[in-house]
Amino acid sequence: MDKESVNELLEKALKLAVEAHSGQTDKAGAPYVFHPIRVSCRCKTDEERVVALLHDTIEDSDITPQRLLSEGFPRDIVEAVISLTHYEDEKYSDYVRRCSLNSIARAVKIHDLEDNMDLSRLKQVTEKDLKRLNKYLVAYRFLLSFGAGE
Template sequence: MATLTVAEVDALAARAHAGQVDKIGVPYIEHVRAVGRALAPLGGELEMAGLLHDVIEDTDWTAEHLLEAGVPRTVVDLVQAVTKRPGVPYDEMIRQVAADPPACLLKIADNAHNSLPERGAQLPQEQRARLAAKYAAARRVLWPAVERAQVEAIVRQVNPALLPELGA
């Protein structure tokens, strides 16, 4: 089977997330596309992983389905690295992701987009505060695990409001 292009992976992600909306009612595909765009300068495989990063977690697609569809193994491995697993606490998953530089970059882009002020502003205060603390704690683990220039490039693209936290 031929390997999919970025455009074909985008179409696959759009089909997989069809009808889904995020916590504030925005079509979910907008989130994964924002993560993919942030990673595009770092290469096609990271861009594809950005587009697919929630497919296994939030749809009926499995890693095997992705491979059968022609998604490169390296992309599927990245998606699996950032996918929540039963019994693995979030902070432990973040530590595991931080040990894998490409997966770390993917999670940084996801975290930055999830931390956009306008996304959180529409959530109830308690949920907004809980998520903000969770994402900030993850950044303290993820950001030092990769090159600062890469973190800055991703944050500048996805969520410039985080730049002061980075010291940029």
């Protein structure tokens, strides 16, 4: 992918992330869109950065894989975003296993977990936050065992 195409995809992904997460806040009360931006900044490749910006769009909005394709995102990018979409009826462990099967999704999920495990963003850490952290640590170690994110 040439630099112009990459910049175009990154810009388009950022605009879609802003649209998808408009009005949403994270557990600390900050605009949710900052999360995919932070995850994107941790990524090593352009493809990972695009996927990171889009990683919660299908899960948290009415944006569909078909829309991503129609917006011009390559199939491998859309497949990675689908891999990162956690469906309501899906066990978390099954979801993480599914993420591990796509190399781009695996790398992005590692960075997603790193951001999610940063408790310094919270004003107060609760028992619920610590339980969530432990769940994320199990997933993080599992995904790192594939060698991604190093």
